[in-house]
Amino acid sequence: MDIETFLKNKIVGALQKVGLDVLASDxxxxxxxxxxxxxxxxxxxxxxxxxxxxxxxDLAEQIVAVIDRDGISKIExxxxxxxxxxxxxxxxxxxxxxxIAKNENYGRGSKKATKVNVEFVSANPTGDLHLGHAxxxxxxxxxxxxxxxxxxxxxREFYINDAGAQVNKMGASLQARYLxxxxxxAEVPADGYHGLDLVDLAKQVKDLxxxxxxxxxxxxxxxxxxxxxxxxxxxxxxxLALFRVHFxxxxxxxxxxxxxxxxxxxxxxxxxxYLDQGATYLKTTAFLDDKDRPVVKSxxxxxxxxxxxxxxxxxxxxxxxxxxxxxxxxxxxYTNRMRSALMMKGYPAEIIDFELVQVVxxxxxxxxxxxxxxGGTTVTLRxxxxxxxxxxxxxxxxxxAATSHLDFDYDLALxxxxxxxxxxxxxxxxxxxxLLETGADFGIDISARNLRETAEINLLKHLQEFPxxxxxxAKTREPYKxxxxxxxxxxxxxxxxxxxRVIDRDNAELSQSRLALCKASQIVMRNALNVLGVNAPEQM
RNA sequence: GCGCUCGUAGCUCAGUUGGAUAGAGCACCACCCUCCUAAGGUGGGGGUCGGACGUUCGAAUCGUCUCGAGCGCGCCA
Numbered sequence: 001m002d003i004e005t006f007l008k009n010k011i012v013g014a015l016q017k018v019g020l021d022v023l024a025s026d027x028x029x030x031x032x033x034x035x036x037x038x039x040x041x042x043x044x045x046x047x048x049x050x051x052x053x054x055x056x057x058d059l060a061e062q063i064v065a066v067i068d069r070d071g072i073s074k075i076e077x078x079x080x081x082x083x084x085x086x087x088x089x090x091x092x093x094x095x096x097x098x099x100i101a102k103n104e105n106y107g108r109g110s111k112k113a114t115k116v117n118v119e120f121v122s123a124n125p126t127g128d129l130h131l132g133h134a135x136x137x138x139x140x141x142x143x144x145x146x147x148x149x150x151x152x153x154x155x156r157e158f159y160i161n162d163a164g165a166q167v168n169k170m171g172a173s174l175q176a177r178y179l180x181x182x183x184x185x186a187e188v189p190a191d192g193y194h195g196l197d198l199v200d201l202a203k204q205v206k207d208l209x210x211x212x213x214x215x216x217x218x219x220x221x222x223x224x225x226x227x228x229x230x231x232x233x234x235x236x237x238x239x240l241a242l243f244r245v246h247f248x249x250x251x252x253x254x255x256x257x258x259x260x261x262x263x264x265x266x267x268x269x270x271x272x273x274y275l276d277q278g279a280t281y282l283k284t285t286a287f288l289d290d291k292d293r294p295v296v297k298s299x300x301x302x303x304x305x306x307x308x309x310x311x312x313x314x315x316x317x318x319x320x321x322x323x324x325x326x327x328x329x330x331x332x333x334y335t336n337r338m339r340s341a342l343m344m345k346g347y348p349a350e351i352i353d354f355e356l357v358q359v360v361x362x363x364x365x366x367x368x369x370x371x372x373x374x375g376g377t378t379v380t381l382r383x384x385x386x387x388x389x390x391x392x393x394x395x396x397x398x399x400x401a402a403t404s405h406l407d408f409d410y411d412l413a414l415x416x417x418x419x420x421x422x423x424x425x426x427x428x429x430x431x432x433x434x435l436l437e438t439g440a441d442f443g444i445d446i447s448a449r450n451l452r453e454t455a456e457i458n459l460l461k462h463l464q465e466f467p468x469x470x471x472x473x474a475k476t477r478e479p480y481k482x483x484x485x486x487x488x489x490x491x492x493x494x495x496x497x498x499x500x501r502v503i504d505r506d507n508a509e510l511s512q513s514r515l516a517l518c519k520a521s522q523i524v525m526r527n528a529l530n531v532l533g534v535n536a537p538e539q540m
Numbered sequence: 541g542c543g544c545u546c547g548u549a550g551c552u553c554a555g556u557u558g559g560a561u562a563g564a565g566c567a568c569c570a571c572c573c574u575c576c577u578a579a580g581g582u583g584g585g586g587g588u589c590g591g592a593c594g595u596u597c598g599a600a601u602c603g604u605c606u607c608g609a610g611c612g613c614g615c616c617a
Contacts, residue, residue, distance in 0.1 A: 030556075043559055046597080056597075079560045080597070124617080164617065279615050290543065290613080297615040304617045332544050333612045356545075359610085400553070403545060405610075407552065412566080417579060419566060427579055438576060472556075484554065487564075498572090498581040540579075 002098070003091055003464055004029055006071065007040060011083075014067035018059065020048055031461060035454075038074070038084035039092070039461060045081040056081030089452055092460045096448035099463055099520035107466045107527050109151035109474065116152050117315055118144050120326035120355075121240070122159040125232040126170040127195055129239050129381040131360045132328055135406065137381070138397035138533070139357055140326040141245045142479035145531050150474030155320070156247045159311065162229050163253040164304060169193060170232070171225035175213075177202035178224065182211050201231045239382050244390055244533050256311045262302060265310040266295065272344050287340035288349070309341045312352070316342070322351065324477070329356040329403070355477060357402045364410045388413040391534045395422040398532045399483035418494075421487055425529065426537050428490040431497060432522040433538040436515060439503045444519055445512035455496040456517060462492050463524050470531070479532060486528045493521055 008024040015022050022044065032041045045060035054062070060077040067075060074086035099106045120140025123133050140156075147154045161167070173192035180186055181202045188194050205213070205227050213220045233250075240246070256262070266273070272283045278298030282305070285292050295306040315323055327334065335354045342352055362369040362379055369379065384393055392413040399421065400406050418424045451460065466485070473481045502514040526536040 028556085030559085032560085037560080041560085046559070050597095082560065161617070166617070277615085281615095294615050299615080301615090303615065308617090329545065330611060331617090334617090335544085358545075404553075405546085409552080409566090412552095418581095421565075423579075424565095427577080431577065431580085435576060469556090476557090480554085481556085484564080491564090494580055495582090497576080498578090501576070503576050540577080 002467065003087070003095070004040075004468065006091075007085065010068050010070075010072075011042065011044060011063070014063045015044065015048070017066045018062045019052060022048060031465065032084065036084075037078065037082075038076075039087045040085045041078075042083050042085070043081070045077075045083060049081065089457075090449070092457060092464070093448040093451055095460050095464045096451075096516045096520045097446040099523055100444070100446055100516065103523055104527060106523055107470045108149055109467070109471055112151045112153070114152050114321045115154075115319060116147055116322045116324060117155045117157055117318075117320040118147070118324045118326065119157045119159055119315075121236075121245075122161075123236060124161050124166050124170075125229045125236065126166050126193055127232065128197055129236055130378040131362060131381070131384065131408075132357070134243070134381040134384060134393065135360050135397040136326050136328065136357050137240065137243055137245045138394045139355065139402050139479065142394075142398040142482075142532050143324070143326070143355065143477050145533060146470065146474045146477070146479055146482065149527075149531055150470050152474065155249060156245075157249045157251060157315070158247045159251050159253070160229075160233065161253050161304075163257055163307070167225055167229060170198075170228050171221060174198055174201055174205070174228045175221065175224045178205050178213060181206045182214055184214065197235075198228075201228060204231055239380075239385075242385055242390070243381060243394070251311065251314075253307055253311070256307050256314065261314075262307050262310045265313060266306065269295075269309075269341075269344060282337075282341065282344075284337050284340040287343045288336040289340045290336075293337050305337060305341075308338065312338060312342060313345065316347065316351065322353065324353050324355060326355045326357060326402075329358045332356050353477075355402050358405045360397070360406045360408050362410060363407045369410065391426070392420070392422045394533050395425075395483065398479045401478065401480050421483070422534065424494075425486045425490040425525065426535070427540055428493040429522060429525045429529070429536045430538060430540040432493065432518045432525065435497075435502050435518045436522065439511060439515045439518075442503070442508060442511045442515055444516045445509070446516055448513045448516045448520075450510045450513035451517060453500055455492070455499040456514070459492045459496050459517060459521060462489055463520055466524050466528065482528055482531050486525070486532075489521070489525055489528065493525070496521075 005024065007029060008027045011027050012022055012024050027042060027044055029040045029042050032038060045063060046056045049056040049059040052059070057077060057080065060081040060083055063083060064075050064077060069075070071088055071091045072085060073088045076084050078084050102108075118140060121129070121133055121137050123129055129137070144154050144156050169189065169192045173188045173194070176186040176188045176192070177198045205224070208227070209223075213223060266280075269282065272286065273280050273295065274283065275281075279294045280296035281292045282295045283292050293305055294303050295309075296302055312323065325338075339349055339352055343349060388410065396408055396413055397406070412420055413422070416423055451457070469481065469485045473479060496517070500514060502511060502518060504511050529536045
């Protein structure tokens with residue numbers, strides 16, 4: 001049993017003796033910043049005193065009087081009624097053996113029955129992935145990794161809008177570029193895609209088809225669209241792989257629309273639709289929306305919303321307990337429409353959740369970098385990765401709350417010093433690996449019984465928090481808190497390294513205990529970095 | 541006008557769902573290698589938590605109002 005559960009059970013037991021029924025899961029243990037306040041502190045007495053007509057301090061005194069002291073060296077009442085708990089050192093030292101035994105599974109949550117579908121990136125197949133997609137990819141994948149590590153069953157899904165107006169524009173733009181490649185005059189439409197990446201695709205199309213597509217026929221146009229989508233998607237998948245993001249499922253809008261599935265869905269929504277000026281509206285205001293939304297235009301074609309609803313219902317039909325859509329923050333108006341539409345079918349509002357990812361500004365010093373070097377309109381994911389690397393990019397994007405605007409500091413991401421958080425964490429891991437290698441002949445003492453320095457104890461306590469951190473971050477989908485955990489772990493590791501000499505030929509027993517702590521810390525650092533999709537190098 | 545996301549140190553951001561003296565990193569200043577990676581560590585200055593009122597033992601956190609920023613409010617996606 002881990003220490004926190006062990007303590008919580010003791011507290012619950014004590015509360016029972018006083019006549020209060022409290023669940024162990026409702027007991028909140030804190031880690032006081034000041035050592036004088038113990039290894040753990042809790043405010044249970046303040047929270048529950050009123051229920052039985054006690055003053056908080058009196059209840060706290062009662063708890064101290066009756067609590068089982070096994071494993072506890074000291075427990076005292078402080079301030080308005082906090083309980084400060086001091087552990088016996090053996091209790092803390094036992095963490096080391098626990099971590100080493102579980103190794104790559106330390107921190108992994110128990111298997112949950114919840115099946116979660118996370119849809120993210122879902123970029124239109126009309127151009128390269130850019131900065132915004134990169135942040136969505138980093139956050140989306142980190143959320144998935146968090147969920148998986150915490151024990152949830154997850155599906156990573158990418159939705160491809162291959163049927164709307166956007167792909168028609170892309171097809172027309174590609175056609176113009178192709179004609180240019182064939183030495184003919186043609187202009188990319190004003191509202192088309194002017195990026196130079198389409199020139200590359202046009203060359204590829206020409207290599208495949210020669211000049212067979214020159215004639216301006218419907219059939220040829222459809223070929224430009226299908227080939228364009230295929231090639232764009234190939235690039236997107238290649239860039240995602242480079243970024244270490246892999247999807248379980250790619251879903252196509254064209255598939256969603258097949259076999260009258262959208263028509264059927266529309267039919268099912270009949271009780272919630274009405275006609276206005278030739279267009280069909282969905283009564284989303286009956287639920288959470290502030291405005292009804294058109295689903296069929298007056299020309300008979302669907303708005304984007306209709307196939308989107310069909311698609312979400314199809315996802316739910318596959319048996320997920322929760323859908324998560326990771327979207328750019330400018331899509332926030334979309335959330336209530338979709339949620340309302342699902343509620344019309346009887347789903348609870350919580351069946352779907354949205355992660356709104358705020359914009360990224362790329363900064364070089366005080367100057368914002370807006371344009372891509374290659375003449376494109378924005379900086380692409382590929383460029384970013386080539387310049388600063390996958391690890392730094394993923395870490396920086398995942399290390400901030402999705403809802404907050406992010407300034408990505410180019411120079412900082414490249415810096416090889418403690419200023420750069422990624423470097424700082426990876427360096428801590430490499431240092432631990434080096435110590436373990438150098439001290440390999442000592443062997444490791446899993447009991448870690450010689451650890452008692454402040455730097456050692458602080459590190460032990462932090463290692464102990466890892467499983468709870470994972471559990472909590474997964475529930476709230478906040479990978480940036482894992483990054484915060486990593487930074488603290490790195491700081492404690494470096495402090496330990498400086499203050500405690502690990503390999504000491506004159507004191508083998510102490511060395512064995514400290515090497516065990518190194519091993520445990522190395523495991524936790526590696527597991528934590530892995531949650532963010534960042535490598536843990538063994539040497540630097 | 542309505543809605544969403546925000547407003548915390550000079551800068552970038554946390555703040556464990558209402559707890560003790562509001563934290564971290566960067567930047568700045570001063571220290572620490574005869575010894576495992578100084579690619580590191582220790583210490584220091586720096587705050588009207590945008591503002592006001594309210595809720596209670598207790599508010600950066602919850603409520604109302606207000607000021608400011610960004611985004612959204614289409615038979616676009």
